[in-house]
Structures are given as structure tokens and as C-alpha cells.
Amino acid sequence: MSTRTADEAKQRHREILETAARLICARGYEATSIQDIADACGLTKAGLYHHIESKEHLLLEIMNYGMDVFEEQVLSQVESIADPVERLRACMEKNILLVTRGWSKEVTIILHEHATLQGRARNQIDARKKKYVRFLEKTITEATKAGKARAVNPTVAAFAFLGMVLWIYKWYRKDGAIADTAIARGMVDLFLHGLVPVEAR
Amino acid sequence: MSTRTADEAKQRHREILETAARLICARGYEATSIQDIADACGLTKAGLYHHIESKEHLLLEIMNYGMDVFEEQVLSQVESIADPVERLRACMEKNILLVTRGWSKEVTIILHEHATLQGRARNQIDARKKKYVRFLEKTITEATKAGKARAVNPTVAAFAFLGMVLWIYKWYRKDGAIADTAIARGMVDLFLHGLVPVEAR
Incomplete structure (x- = not known):
């Protein structure tokens, strides 16, 4: 991976974390599904799982x-x-x-x-x-x-x-x-x- | 109502609010039902409604x-x-x-x-x-x-x-x-x- 691509991947990952944080705060952790987070990130569920392991791991992240x-x-x-x-x-x-x-x-x-x-x-x-x-x-x-x-x-x-x-x-x-x-x-x-x-x- | 009884009622009401607060913090507001709160207070659901109006009003209380x-x-x-x-x-x-x-x-x-x-x-x-x-x-x-x-x-x-x-x-x-x-x-x-x-x- 070039530095440029690595930076972009890091930036994309941060955006996913920020988006998930906003959803979790607005709706509550239990009420927020992986599908909701994928939708808000403009990703399919499979696409989101390319970036994250699980909902609990996402909270830790x-x-x-x-x-x-x-x-x-x-x-x-x-x-x-x-x-x-x-x-x-x-x-x-x-x-x-x-x-x-x-x-x-x-x-x-x-x-x-x-x-x-x-x-x-x-x-x-x-x-x-x-x-x-x-x-x-x-x-x-x-x-x-x-x-x-x-x-x-x-x-x-x-x-x-x-x-x-x-x-x-x-x-x-x-x-x-x-x-x-x-x-x-x-x-x-x-x-x-x-x-x-x-x-x- | 005698002062004694009024004090007891106030104390009972506070106990219900404290119990509900503990449940809501432990499980989250959405995941806590009126039935859960009644159970924790040792009351029936009807008995609890004698003390409170609704779950939202209970949070305000x-x-x-x-x-x-x-x-x-x-x-x-x-x-x-x-x-x-x-x-x-x-x-x-x-x-x-x-x-x-x-x-x-x-x-x-x-x-x-x-x-x-x-x-x-x-x-x-x-x-x-x-x-x-x-x-x-x-x-x-x-x-x-x-x-x-x-x-x-x-x-x-x-x-x-x-x-x-x-x-x-x-x-x-x-x-x-x-x-x-x-x-x-x-x-x-x-x-x-x-x-x-x-x-x-």
C-alpha cells in the first residue's frame, strides 16, 4: 500500500468511527444496528464488515x-x-x-x-x-x-x-x-x- | 393524609425513582420496561402505575x-x-x-x-x-x-x-x-x- 492510499484508508476508517459514534449517541448502542451504520456510511453491510469486526469491537475502536x-x-x-x-x-x-x-x-x-x-x-x-x-x-x-x-x-x-x-x-x-x-x-x-x-x- | 403517612408516601416514591434510575442506567432507557421497574420495586404493573404516569414521565421525575x-x-x-x-x-x-x-x-x-x-x-x-x-x-x-x-x-x-x-x-x-x-x-x-x-x- 502506498503512503497516500494508507492515509486515505486511515481517513476512511476515522469517518466510519465518527459516523458510528453519532448514530450510537443519537439512538443508543442497543438500538443501533450494523445495518444502520452501514447505511449512514453509504456502504453495504458486507462493505462495512470489510472495515470492522463486530458492533462491540466498533465501540472499542x-x-x-x-x-x-x-x-x-x-x-x-x-x-x-x-x-x-x-x-x-x-x-x-x-x-x-x-x-x-x-x-x-x-x-x-x-x-x-x-x-x-x-x-x-x-x-x-x-x-x-x-x-x-x-x-x-x-x-x-x-x-x-x-x-x-x-x-x-x-x-x-x-x-x-x-x-x-x-x-x-x-x-x-x-x-x-x-x-x-x-x-x-x-x-x-x-x-x-x-x-x-x-x-x- | 397524616404527616406520617405523607412522609412514608414521599419516601416510597423516592425509592421507586432510585430503583428506576438504577435499572435505566444498567440496561438503557429503551431496553427498560415498566414491567422491569415494577418487578424491581416489588409491585405489580398496576401498582406501579398508581405511583407514576408513564416511562417518559418517570425519567422526568x-x-x-x-x-x-x-x-x-x-x-x-x-x-x-x-x-x-x-x-x-x-x-x-x-x-x-x-x-x-x-x-x-x-x-x-x-x-x-x-x-x-x-x-x-x-x-x-x-x-x-x-x-x-x-x-x-x-x-x-x-x-x-x-x-x-x-x-x-x-x-x-x-x-x-x-x-x-x-x-x-x-x-x-x-x-x-x-x-x-x-x-x-x-x-x-x-x-x-x-x-x-x-x-x-
């Missing part, structure tokens, strides 16, 4: 696709930043823009609201999510040890970070009053500096 | 129950606190403990993840949620005007608050390493004072 894009566009971009506070800042900014632009809202919903996966598939996704929590905890601990962060509970701080970032898909609108870049700046500023001004402490 | 308890145990407890920063602090603490103890996790999931409601029912719940966002924005603006909060975007700060609080149902475990009271204290501290120590700014 949507989640892995979400985690792949996250690791590619967020985690791997910031891991090498030497200063732990700058690492957190860049990480939060990139993760917020991923939530607002990186893929459809439905991929986020499937990644964070779908408990339909069971067994090994579920453990695989949970392990990938946990890796991110550990990265945040480690970075926060490193910042504290360097005197650049207060002595907070790193788990609580990691989930404060994640809650601020991931709740955004529930309220952000592309045509809303606040640009996503302003949301990213505002969230980073609040996470690092808090609400109360220094002189009022 | 679960959400209204969630919002009722929230308004009773959080919003109405803090609205009269004069100092806006103390109002935010008490509000976050109470809301976190409501998420960890106030009702089943399934009620939270239905309140924040179920988009199954349509039309007027959906608008009703959205309006109740929006009222909380407006309360937070107004309190943050008031704190800024009083010189007790930095000049942040009140919408971004309100959703930072909500994300920190509401993401907790996704990771908190009753038998986990961190007590919910410590989570509440830690989140309030981060929201008000941020991660970075004053001397490092």
Missing part, C-alpha cells in the same frame, strides 16, 4: 480512536516540557482545544459516558485513561517538590484539572459567546492562580 | 427529584450567605457531598448524561440547571466587584466550579483512598487559591 488522537495531540506533545507547571499549562490548553475541535462531541460522549464495554475491552480503555491521571498526579507532585506548586493532594488536583477540561463538552457551543481559546486561557488561569486575589488572602 | 434534592440541600442552604466567597465555598462543599452521599450515582448519571427527554420536559430540566449556572456567575461577579475575586470570566469560572464538582461522580469510590470531606476541602482550596504558591507568581 471508537474509544481507542479517541485515546489515540488524545495521546498524539496532547500527551505526546507535552511530556517532554521540562518545567512541570508549563507542562500542566500546555496540557490543559491542548486538551481543551481537543475537546472543542479535535473530533465530534459524540466521540467524547462515548469515551466518557458509555459503560457498555465489558471485560478486557473495558480494562484496556480504563488503563489508557488511568495513564493520563498518573501523568497529571506525577507532574503535580514534581511541581510541588520544585516549590512551584502548593502541597495539594495530587489526586484531587488531577481530577480538578480533568473535571474543568472534560465538563466543557457538556456546555461549550461553537457559536457561543466565548471562544474556545478564551476558555482554555481562563481555565488554565483559574487552575494555576485560583479565584481569590493574592492581596485578599 | 427522576431528574426533577435530583434537582429538588439539590435545591433543598445545596442552593437554599447557601443563598443567604452574605459574603460571596463564603457562599461559593459552602456551595461547593455541599454540592460535592451531595454527589458523593445524597443519592445514588445513577441519579447523577440520569441528571447529567441522559438526553432522552424531549420538548417541554427537557426545557424544564435545562432551565433548572441554568438557574444554578446563573447563581454561580452572579456570585462570582459580586465577589469580583467587592475586590474578593480576580476579574475572571464569570461563565468560565462557573463551569470550572461545576466541572470540578460534577466530574467527581465519575471517579469517586466510597471505599477509595480519599474521604469525600477531604475531596471537598481540596477542591474548594484549589478553586479559591489555585495550584501555584503566591511566592512563585
Whole structure:
């Protein structure tokens, strides 16, 4: 396969995952059939099975696709930043823009609201999510040890970070009053500096 | 009806809503029948219809129950606190403990993840949620005007608050390493004072 063709195949596969994600979110996983997904992709059922293994495996693939894009566009971009506070800042900014632009809202919903996966598939996704929590905890601990962060509970701080970032898909609108870049700046500023001004402490 | 009997009826009604919430979360709304809910409540179908109108109305009732308890145990407890920063602090603490103890996790999931409601029912719940966002924005603006909060975007700060609080149902475990009271204290501290120590700014 030439690089061009491999890229096209990857792009086609992503389109199938995005289309399936939208259907599953709109109708529910149980109520969505492989035939529905094939129709929405403009494929025959046999044509769709050329791209996917089963409906359950497709759900796992949507989640892995979400985690792949996250690791590619967020985690791997910031891991090498030497200063732990700058690492957190860049990480939060990139993760917020991923939530607002990186893929459809439905991929986020499937990644964070779908408990339909069971067994090994579920453990695989949970392990990938946990890796991110550990990265945040480690970075926060490193910042504290360097005197650049207060002595907070790193788990609580990691989930404060994640809650601020991931709740955004529930309220952000592309045509809303606040640009996503302003949301990213505002969230980073609040996470690092808090609400109360220094002189009022 | 005597007060005792009215209280018992209210309690029974809450139990039905909690049981229905658990079933709907486990099986999905479409896949859960009124018969399933009746069975789980130890009622006949006719007996259940004595308590509820329809499956759709039951979903609306679960959400209204969630919002009722929230308004009773959080919003109405803090609205009269004069100092806006103390109002935010008490509000976050109470809301976190409501998420960890106030009702089943399934009620939270239905309140924040179920988009199954349509039309007027959906608008009703959205309006109740929006009222909380407006309360937070107004309190943050008031704190800024009083010189007790930095000049942040009140919408971004309100959703930072909500994300920190509401993401907790996704990771908190009753038998986990961190007590919910410590989570509440830690989140309030981060929201008000941020991660970075004053001397490092």
C-alpha cells in the first residue's frame, strides 16, 4: 500500500468511527444496528464488515480512536516540557482545544459516558485513561517538590484539572459567546492562580 | 393524609425513582420496561402505575427529584450567605457531598448524561440547571466587584466550579483512598487559591 492510499484508508476508517459514534449517541448502542451504520456510511453491510469486526469491537475502536488522537495531540506533545507547571499549562490548553475541535462531541460522549464495554475491552480503555491521571498526579507532585506548586493532594488536583477540561463538552457551543481559546486561557488561569486575589488572602 | 403517612408516601416514591434510575442506567432507557421497574420495586404493573404516569414521565421525575434534592440541600442552604466567597465555598462543599452521599450515582448519571427527554420536559430540566449556572456567575461577579475575586470570566469560572464538582461522580469510590470531606476541602482550596504558591507568581 502506498503512503497516500494508507492515509486515505486511515481517513476512511476515522469517518466510519465518527459516523458510528453519532448514530450510537443519537439512538443508543442497543438500538443501533450494523445495518444502520452501514447505511449512514453509504456502504453495504458486507462493505462495512470489510472495515470492522463486530458492533462491540466498533465501540472499542471508537474509544481507542479517541485515546489515540488524545495521546498524539496532547500527551505526546507535552511530556517532554521540562518545567512541570508549563507542562500542566500546555496540557490543559491542548486538551481543551481537543475537546472543542479535535473530533465530534459524540466521540467524547462515548469515551466518557458509555459503560457498555465489558471485560478486557473495558480494562484496556480504563488503563489508557488511568495513564493520563498518573501523568497529571506525577507532574503535580514534581511541581510541588520544585516549590512551584502548593502541597495539594495530587489526586484531587488531577481530577480538578480533568473535571474543568472534560465538563466543557457538556456546555461549550461553537457559536457561543466565548471562544474556545478564551476558555482554555481562563481555565488554565483559574487552575494555576485560583479565584481569590493574592492581596485578599 | 397524616404527616406520617405523607412522609412514608414521599419516601416510597423516592425509592421507586432510585430503583428506576438504577435499572435505566444498567440496561438503557429503551431496553427498560415498566414491567422491569415494577418487578424491581416489588409491585405489580398496576401498582406501579398508581405511583407514576408513564416511562417518559418517570425519567422526568427522576431528574426533577435530583434537582429538588439539590435545591433543598445545596442552593437554599447557601443563598443567604452574605459574603460571596463564603457562599461559593459552602456551595461547593455541599454540592460535592451531595454527589458523593445524597443519592445514588445513577441519579447523577440520569441528571447529567441522559438526553432522552424531549420538548417541554427537557426545557424544564435545562432551565433548572441554568438557574444554578446563573447563581454561580452572579456570585462570582459580586465577589469580583467587592475586590474578593480576580476579574475572571464569570461563565468560565462557573463551569470550572461545576466541572470540578460534577466530574467527581465519575471517579469517586466510597471505599477509595480519599474521604469525600477531604475531596471537598481540596477542591474548594484549589478553586479559591489555585495550584501555584503566591511566592512563585
